[in-house]
Amino acid sequence: MLCEFGLLGLLLWIPVKGLNNCKRERVSTTALTTELQSDVMLPCYFESALLRPEKAEDAAVVWSQVSTTVLNLLETNIHGNVRLWDSKGGRMKLLPKFRNYGNFSVILHKAQLSDQGLYRCELIQRINCSTAYQDLNLSVTSCRSQPLTSINITTELQSDVLLPCYFGPAVLGSDKTADIAAVWSQQTIPEDNLMEIRLQGEVMFWKNRDGRIEPFPKLSASGNFSIVLHKVQQSDLGLYRCELFKGISCGLAYQDFYISTFPEAHSSIQYWHYLLGAAVTVFLLSVCVFFMQRRRRHSEDPLYVNTYFYQKKDVEVRRPQCTSRGSHPKQEDSVYVNWVINKRER
Missing domain, CATH: 1.20.5 (Single alpha-helices involved in coiled-coils or other helix-helix interfaces)
Incomplete structure (x- = not known):
């Protein structure tokens, strides 16, 4: 009798153990945002422990888009075999070089608004045996943040400087209750977010530089999101950005300010x-x-030229005369002096 119950228990235990191996486990959930008509990678990676040789022989990864129904898109395995159900008009591409490392990511080209939603990358070991999956929430926005102005500001250390940031009605719109806010950041590596000023005047600080950043929340309703940076320090120098957002990640426009200074x-x-x-x-x-x-x-x-003279007892100046043709006065009785001739007489 005991043997019969033991054998029955063993038979029941074997399928239960198999079912436990097929228990679906969510590995991660990721939120992605991309712009309309841009390319975006949907990452999917499974650790080697889930892809050991004895498990990976018949393992496959299935990509699907989950809404009210589940739409299977494609299936692939480590051997490179691919089955396509809906590749979104050829816009969904695999990365075949990385599948041996557990990377089953795909590239979605020229994202459309209809591509928004929940995507699932699911690891299946045997028929209908799902062991792990990853979820990705994709948002596609038609927003593209446009640069408006770029201003260079020169100041002295320990002085106060105004960073003027204003957005007109063409950017803000007419809805004063809209979910619009300006985010101030210093464009370092990595980017250093400082504060957020909402259209309705609410202010949220992330880093206020020891209280040295002063906003003007009462002016934000008119599109003025300017701030004052008090007692400028050496670490404050650099590029600042005032960027206007609608919603969570829809950038509308931005203005850049570069602060510099020279020591005395x-x-x-x-x-x-x-x-x-x-x-x-x-x-x-x-x-x-x-x-x-x-x-x-x-x-x-005046100019000087040499003129010939000869001496007698009394010094007498005469013009040179020749005694006979081709002969001149004796050399020892003559001297040369300068005869002045003005240029006008030449």
């Missing part, structure tokens, strides 16, 4: 460089003018 010592050195350069320029101009005037004065002096 650097400014003083630069000032003396300017003075020295100006002094050298004046000196060189003076030298040039001096030499030009001197050259001009010399050019107006």
Whole structure:
């Protein structure tokens, strides 16, 4: 009798154990947002423990889109076999090079609004034996954040600086109850979000720089989301962005502000460089003018040519005379002096 119950229990225990191996386990849930007509990767990865050789021989991964009904899209396995049911007009592509590493991600090209919803990547070991799955919530937005202005602001350390951020009615719209907010961030690596100012005047701080950031919540209803940064420090320098969002992730427009400053010592050195350069320029101009005037004065002096004279007892100046054709006075009785001839008489 006991043997019969023992055998019956063993027979019942075997299928129960098999059912436990097929228990579906959700590995992860991921939220993704992409823009309309862009490409987005739907990630799916299963650890090697779930894909051991004895388990992976007949294992397959099925992608499906879950709404009121389950729409199977495609099926693949580690051997590269693919079965397509609905590839969304050829816009859904696999990554075959990575499936041996447990990566069964797919690329969805040119996302459409109809592509929004819940996607499921499910690991199936045997027929109807699902062991694990991953869920992905995909949102497709038609929003594309547009740059409006880029402003350079120069200030001094320890001073206060205004970062003016204003969005007009064309961007804000006319609905004053809309879910619209401006997010201030410093564009470092990684991005450092500072605060959020809602259209209705509510303010949420993530980092207020020890209370040195001051918003103007009463002005936000008019589209003014400006802030003041008090006592600017060296770490405050850099690029800031004021970006307007509608809803959770729909960026509408943004404005950039670049804050820079120069230490006082650097400014003083630069000032003396300017003075020295100006002094050298004046000196060189003076030298040039001096030499030009001197050259001009010399050019107006009379010219001198050599004229022949001869000596007698009394010094007498005469024009040179020849005693006979081709002969001249004796060399020892003659001297040469300069006869002045003005240029106007030449």
